Amino acid sequence: MNPEIGHFALALAVAFGFAQAIIPIWGAQRGDIRMMQAAPGLALGQLIALATAFGVLMWVSVDNDFSVLNVYENSHSLKPLLYKITGTWGNHEGSILLWCLIMGVCGGAVAVFGRNLPASLRARVIGVLGASSVGFTLFALLASNPFLRIWPPPANGQDMNPLLQDLGLAIHPPILYLGYVGFSIPFAFAVAALLEGRVDAAWGRWVRPWTLAAWCFLTGGIALGSWWAYYELGWGGFWFWDPVENASLMPWLTGTALLHAAIVVEKRESLKVWTVLLAIATFSFSLSGTFLVRSGILNSVHAFANDPTRGVFILVLLGLVIGGALALFAWRGRALSSVGLFAPISREGALVLNNVLLCSIAAVVAIGTLYPLFADMVLGQKLSVGAPFFNATVLPLAVPLFIAMAVGPMLSWKRAALGPALMRLWWAAVVAAAVGLWASFGTSLLPAFVLGCAAWLILGAFADIMARIRLFRIPLLSSLLLLRGTPRGALGAAIAHAGLGVTIAGIAGMSMAVSTILLVKPGETVHLAGYDWKLMGLHDAPGPNYTARVATIQVSRNGRLVTVLAPERRSFPVQQMTTTEAKIETDGFRDLYAVLGDERDGGAVLRLHDNFMAPWIWLGALVMALGGGLSLSDRRLRLGAPRRAAKAPHAGAPA
Amino acid sequence: MSTRRAILYAAPLVAAVAAGGGFYAVLHRMQEGSFDPHGVPTMLLNRRVPGFELPGLASAGFASTDLFSIGHPVLINFWATWCPPCIEEHPVLMAMQAQKIPIWGIAYKDKASAALDYLQTRGNPYVRNAIDAPGRVAIDWGLTGVPETFLVDGDGFVRWHMSGPITPKMVKEQIEPLMKKYGG
Numbered sequence: 001m002n003p004e005i006g007h008f009a010l011a012l013a014v015a016f017g018f019a020q021a022i023i024p025i026w027g028a029q030r031g032d033i034r035m036m037q038a039a040p041g042l043a044l045g046q047l048i049a050l051a052t053a054f055g056v057l058m059w060v061s062v063d064n065d066f067s068v069l070n071v072y073e074n075s076h077s078l079k080p081l082l083y084k085i086t087g088t089w090g091n092h093e094g095s096i097l098l099w100c101l102i103m104g105v106c107g108g109a110v111a112v113f114g115r116n117l118p119a120s121l122r123a124r125v126i127g128v129l130g131a132s133s134v135g136f137t138l139f140a141l142l143a144s145n146p147f148l149r150i151w152p153p154p155a156n157g158q159d160m161n162p163l164l165q166d167l168g169l170a171i172h173p174p175i176l177y178l179g180y181v182g183f184s185i186p187f188a189f190a191v192a193a194l195l196e197g198r199v200d201a202a203w204g205r206w207v208r209p210w211t212l213a214a215w216c217f218l219t220g221g222i223a224l225g226s227w228w229a230y231y232e233l234g235w236g237g238f239w240f241w242d243p244v245e246n247a248s249l250m251p252w253l254t255g256t257a258l259l260h261a262a263i264v265v266e267k268r269e270s271l272k273v274w275t276v277l278l279a280i281a282t283f284s285f286s287l288s289g290t291f292l293v294r295s296g297i298l299n300s301v302h303a304f305a306n307d308p309t310r311g312v313f314i315l316v317l318l319g320l321v322i323g324g325a326l327a328l329f330a331w332r333g334r335a336l337s338s339v340g341l342f343a344p345i346s347r348e349g350a351l352v353l354n355n356v357l358l359c360s361i362a363a364v365v366a367i368g369t370l371y372p373l374f375a376d377m378v379l380g381q382k383l384s385v386g387a388p389f390f391n392a393t394v395l396p397l398a399v400p401l402f403i404a405m406a407v408g409p410m411l412s413w414k415r416a417a418l419g420p421a422l423m424r425l426w427w428a429a430v431v432a433a434a435v436g437l438w439a440s441f442g443t444s445l446l447p448a449f450v451l452g453c454a455a456w457l458i459l460g461a462f463a464d465i466m467a468r469i470r471l472f473r474i475p476l477l478s479s480l481l482l483l484r485g486t487p488r489g490a491l492g493a494a495i496a497h498a499g500l501g502v503t504i505a506g507i508a509g510m511s512m513a514v515s516t517i518l519l520v521k522p523g524e525t526v527h528l529a530g531y532d533w534k535l536m537g538l539h540d541a542p543g544p545n546y547t548a549r550v551a552t553i554q555v556s557r558n559g560r561l562v563t564v565l566a567p568e569r570r571s572f573p574v575q576q577m578t579t580t581e582a583k584i585e586t587d588g589f590r591d592l593y594a595v596l597g598d599e600r601d602g603g604a605v606l607r608l609h610d611n612f613m614a615p616w617i618w619l620g621a622l623v624m625a626l627g628g629g630l631s632l633s634d635r636r637l638r639l640g641a642p643r644r645a646a647k648a649p650h651a652g653a654p655a
Numbered sequence: 656m657s658t659r660r661a662i663l664y665a666a667p668l669v670a671a672v673a674a675g676g677g678f679y680a681v682l683h684r685m686q687e688g689s690f691d692p693h694g695v696p697t698m699l700l701n702r703r704v705p706g707f708e709l710p711g712l713a714s715a716g717f718a719s720t721d722l723f724s725i726g727h728p729v730l731i732n733f734w735a736t737w738c739p740p741c742i743e744e745h746p747v748l749m750a751m752q753a754q755k756i757p758i759w760g761i762a763y764k765d766k767a768s769a770a771l772d773y774l775q776t777r778g779n780p781y782v783r784n785a786i787d788a789p790g791r792v793a794i795d796w797g798l799t800g801v802p803e804t805f806l807v808d809g810d811g812f813v814r815w816h817m818s819g820p821i822t823p824k825m826v827k828e829q830i831e832p833l834m835k836k837y838g839g
Contacts, residue, residue, distance in 0.1 A: 240800075277667060284671070291678075311682045319675050326668035333664040374677055377684070386799030388790050517742045597743075607739055 003068050006056030007147040009049045013100065014137045016046035020107065020130025024123035025195070036123035040111035043126050046133065047108035050101045057097060057146050058088045067153035070094065070146040076159035076574055078545040086170030092310075093146035095173055099290070100140050102174075102181040103133035110185060117206060124192035125185070132184055135317040143313045159545065159574040166232050172224040176248065179218025180286040183255055185210040186262075187283035190276040191325050194332045199272040204265030207279070209632055211262060215255050216628035222248050223621030230614075231582050238510065238617055241390045246369045247289030253362035254282040257355045264348050267413060271348075272336045274355070280329060284322040285362075291318055343415045350408030357401040364393045395446075402453040402504065405497055406460020409490075410467065424467045428459035443512045450508035457501030461494040492631025496624045503620025509613020515593075521603035529610035531592065532556050536564075538604055546570040548581075551596045551604055555585070567596040567606075586615050699805065699813040704731075705795040709785035712767050712774070716785035717759065723811040728837040730758040730830070731805045732781070733798055735765045736773045741802045744820035748780035751826055756834060762786040763793050763801050806830065808837040 020042040027035025057070075062084045066072045074091040075084060083090075089098040107129040114122045140146070189207045193199045225248065230238045239245060258278040264271040291314045342349050368385045406428065410421035422429075436452025466472075468490065469482040514529050525534040536552040548568040555562045568581040585592045591614040597605030699705070708718035722729070732748065734741040748758055760781035762770040767786050774784070787793055796805070799818045806815035815833050817825065 273664075281667070288674075311685075312679070315675065315678055315682060322671050323668065323675065326671050330661075330665040330668045334660060370674075373681060377677070377681060385797065388793045388798055392790070392794065515737075515739050517739050605743075 003056060003060050003065065003147045003149065006053045006060070007145070009052035009056065010097070010137065010141050010145070010147070013046050013049035013053060013104065014134060014141055016042055016049055017130050017134030017137050020046055021127055021134050023127075024130075025127035028120045028123040028127070028195070031120075033119065036119050039123045039126040040114075042130065043104075043107035043111040046130070046137075047104040050097075050104040050137070053147075054088070054097055054101045057094060058085060061085070061088050064157075065153075066155070066157050067149050067151070068146075069148045069150045072150060072154055072157045074159075075157040076545060077156055078574075079157075079159060079165070080544050082167070083165050083170065089173050090170070093140070093144045095177075096136065096140045096144045097146055098174065099177055099181060100133060100137045102177050103129065103136060103184060105178075106181060106185050107133065110188075121189075121192055121196065121203075121206075124195050125188045128188035128191045129184060132188070132321050135321060139313055139317060143310050159572065166228065168224060168228045169232065172221060172228060175217055175224060176221030179214050179216075179221045179255075180248075180251065180290065182210070182214025182217055183251060183279075183283040183286050185214065186258060186279040187325065190279035191328060193276055193336065194325075194328045197332060197335045199265065199276060199336045201266050201269050204262050204267075204269075204275070207275075208259070208262045208266065211255065211259050211279075212628050212632055215252075215259055216625045216632070218248070218252050218255060219621055219628070220625045222252060223618050223625075227618050231584055232579070238614070239507075241368075241387045243369050244289075244293050246365050247285075247292055250362050250365055250369075251282050251285040251289065253358050253365070254278055254285055257358040257362075258282050260351045260354050260358075264351050268348050270338055270342070271352070271355075272338045273333055276333065276336060277329060278355075278359075280322070280325045284318075284325075285366075287318050287321065291315065345411065345418050346416045347408065347411045347413045349416075350404060350411050353404055354401065354408065357397055357404075361394055361397045361401075364397065365390065368393070399449075399453065402457055402500075405500070406456055406463070409461075409464045409493060409497070424463050425460055428456055428463050431459055432456035439508075447508040447511040450504055454501045454505035454508060457504070458498045461498035461501070464494045464497075465491065488634040489631045492627045492629070492634070494627070495630060496627030499620045499623030499625075499627055501620070502616050502623055503618075506613045506616030506618075506620060509616065510611055513609055513611040513614065515607065515609040517597070517605060517607045519601065519603045520606050521601075524603075526606070526608060528608050530557060531562065531610065533594070533606070533608055535604065535606065538599070541568070543570060545574065546572045549596065549599075551594075551606065553594050553606070553608075555592055563592065565592065565594040567594045569596050588615055589613060591615060699797065700816060702813060703811050704805070704807055704813060705792075707792040707795060709761065709787055709792060712762065712771050712784040712786055714784075717783050719811065721783075722807050724809075725807075725811070726809045727757070728806060728808045728814070728834050729782075730756065731761065731807055732758050733761050733763045733787075733793060733796070733801050733803045735763045735801045736769045737765065738801045740820045742777075744802050745777055745780070747821050747823055747826060749778050750823065751830070752780040754826075754831075756826075756830065757782045759783045760785070761792070762788075763798070764788065764790045806833055806837075 020039065023035050023042065024039035027033070027038070060068050061071050061075055062081065064071070064075070064077050064084075066075075070091065070093050074094075075087055079087065087094070089095045107126055110117075110122065110126055110129065114125065117125070186207050189203065189210070193203055222245075225245070226238045229240065258275065261271050261275040261278055265275050291311070342352065368389050372385050406425060407418075407421055410424060411418075432452045432455040435455040436448050439451040440448035442448075465483075465486070468486050469479045471479045474482075516526065516528050518526055520526060520535045522535050522537045525532050527533075532555070534554045534556070536554050538549065538551050541548045541550050548570045550566050550568050553565045553567070555565060563585040565583040565585060567583040569578055570581060571578045580595050580597075582593055582595045584594075589612070591609070591611040593609035593611055593614075595607040597607060599605070704719050704722055706719045708720075709716040711717070722731075730751075734744075751758060758781050760783070762784070765786060765788065767788070770784075770786060774781075796803075802820055803818045804816070804821055805813050808814050814837060815829065821830070
């Protein structure tokens, strides 16, 4: 297929974006119904144009069209088909196009699912989405065009970074971007609210499902990225406080805060200004995270090729989107302010505490990530901030959050008493303390304490559901009937809270992991963590675009074979690069993890880990995302498009 | 009251503009080539080591004052028994010890008993040993992880730094010439 079709479609998307940004917003300001009703069509038009452009790029990559510079630089005719497809977004230009496509998907989603929004609000939301996406499509067209050609076309391509030729990483960016870009919808709602000058309970209810959907994807995306680092980089760790990881953590933290603040807007018509600011901040963090990685300002293993020129373009773009939204906030924000009196012990009080703690953690992470850069520039002071800083600062803020998380959902709105809530939780507290105490015999104090927090969270979530369905206090059958009637939102929240408990249990368990590095000759046996690891032999194995050196390790316990691990070292001749393929065997409670290192003196250096509880880290993230998904399926959210009470301008006929 | 609120509502904008301006300056200087963010990890370079005082493993530990007038260059190596790259690095340290290059070790977030056990079974490459069990001193040194090694000259100034395991090549090409340069 002709790459120029994609090029044209991209240009068309820019044109649609301009129309989408200008016509609906202008119409909403003037009260022109026809202009407002153009919004969904324009959004769908942009989506179709971007999907076409992306499809063409995928096609030329699969088709080995090396006359396209992007394909030449990142592909090779021998590259497996799967990675030719996923390689479309495995490079700078392609990933920007994917970003644009997902912005288009967001606009299309509001166009399709937002039928019950008031016409003026829908027009403004779609308009704001168009204005943000026009910037990115323009950036793709002018500064990162994936459809540029080279002449004469080379015979073959340069292949893709072997580290990136991995299934986990291949599906990671689309999911992460769905999270990042998904927050553009709450952002657009926030800006639209500032334009309209009103935020009410209905607004809170509209914003929540979009925020929740984006949050689920971001949770999944971050977990996948961390999983990739765990098994592909072969360092045996899962989180390195790397700037790129921090850049994805910050929108997750503020997004989680937003998720909870929007509940207060819906239920109590309070915290409006704060929620609007959080919505703007979350998307701003998503954008600036991407920018910081792309411009090469922050260095990291994950980074793409750096180019400061592109950085200036993106910075101007971000300045317009973020600066514009915040200027509007400074100008119109006061119109939204609400007078709310809060009892500190109440559901809303607990949600405010949640917001304070989450935003404090986000601030600490932001400072730790950016301070070295600015200290270097402004003060001429070279310093670096690493894991010790983050571990020492984040944990004291996270622990109160964990403790409060189990209590919060038990409190009632407006005014609650702590006593009854704690009465329902006392057994969870006792069991959590016992877990902590038990663990403290096997490990140091801190992991044991965190493990206790994990038990507290999981059991606290269970206690919440138990109290709702009055388990053991009424007949079991009636309890099950009550369970059926429990709103899925409440169930989803409890599951997500328990999911965090599962994740931190995994993190605490990982700090008890044991590992060793040894030079082992074939036939020799290593004893580690109660297992016998016997190196059976080393052999070469061919791959599609690499050759591999494989070690066969038999792992047995008390003479019984547990598993055979075959870690590999792969050399990629085209890129002259070697990657390690760690091999992991898991039984759900521990990972047996083996990495093959260099060979010398007739033996091989093996790195062996026994990672206790490690799978729980990612299992917990999955549970969190599933909890969010269950919440999303709540009837209240699906049908819950309430008519705006009174005074809502009857601008458009509901479609 | 009203102006105070106006300032409050404008605060996010001001913060964002300040950050944007900062990023622009960074980018501008990166393009000029006068600034390289990748240089950030070499934090203490050409500065005196931060003040600290650490307990030892079996015998006495050491403090920053011990480094201020030591008279000869020394390597400060942060390590831990739980850190696989440290184990990877260990033979290189042992080789340096054989070459009479003085290394002082700081066990980071570790148990003294575990650290002693490690040194007894694998060999002790360190002239002096100290332990930073809570990891506080490591924060002052701006540690990004373990192992991390600093070359401190005879007056207590940091002259070279490596985060990650030292390789025999680094010893030959970087550490040996620096030891000569700063050795009195």
